[in-house]
Amino acid sequence: MxxxxxxxxxxxxxxxxxxxxxxxxxxxxxxxxxxxxxxxxxxxxxxxxxxxxxxxxxxxxxxxxxxxxFVTPISSYVSDVRQPIDVLYENDDLLVVNKCNGIKTHPNSPLEDGTLMNYVQGYLAERSHENAYMVHRLDEATSGAILVAKNPMAAVLLNAYLRDKTIKRSYVARVTGHLEEASGTIRLPIGLDPYHSRLRMVNGVEAQDAVTHWRLIETDSNSSLVAIELQTGRTHQIRVHFAAIGHPIVGDSLYNQQYNGDARLMLHGSEVGFIKPFSQTEMRVSAPIPGLFWNKG
Missing domain, CATH: 3.10.290.10 (RNA-binding S4 domain)
Incomplete structure (x- = not known):
């Protein structure tokens, strides 16, 4: 045992x-x-x-x-070392990883590999007897900071912090068009799209309150770069909210009707804030914003 x-x-x-x-x-x-x-x-x-x-x-x-x-004492992710991970911070209980866009956060079946959690498991297996435990996720097309537990006790505590909203996640996104204000808050309930199982929509089926705070960073000729703080954590919340106010995220194949396949989803988890387990120490770990998010003109 x-x-x-x-x-x-x-x-x-x-x-x-x-x-x-x-x-x-x-x-x-x-x-x-x-x-x-x-x-x-x-x-x-x-x-x-x-x-x-x-x-x-x-x-x-x-x-x-x-x-x-523990309910889940040993995580069961297949170890995969084919892709190195970008570790932003690590201690005995957790690590923060900078996820690349285009890879899934976690597998959907026991033998699946090629996801971030498989790569983290491979990283840990090469260095220790620790395992990777998922705390939160990012969409496959989204890049940025993800918090991962390294033992079951840390996983229990971090998931409790997530439920209590003491884990804070910040994002940047480039959205289409020019926003009329320097900052704002979007308060629109989000639920299931009854016609598309993958999608969410404002006032959809079983809608729940959803609140997104944003601040304008810069604009170019046809888009705006915004900093985003989530008050709630609904699936696809940022993507649904900005599409609903007429400023869908650039490169969003699901919610941007003008998507033409040319760009990646311009959404990045720029920072995660949390309290270190067994400590009252607050941490904020940043993931560098990819260069293509910035106005080159």
Missing amino acids: TEWIKTVTLPENQPAITLREQMQIWQLPKRIQGQLRQQKRIYVNQAYRNMKTILYAGDVVTMRLLEED
């Missing part, structure tokens, strides 16, 4: 709080907290301690995590 040892040295500014309170700050699920306590798999300074133990700066907290603690 696989097990994972997680060791955390508490920082100098650590307040004097109980081990239970520290578990809550780290947002460990109650079920895992209970199993660590009942099976005496949590230690302070190398000795088992109960949840009422007071922690101080410099204390070393160690957790012995087992497969039974």
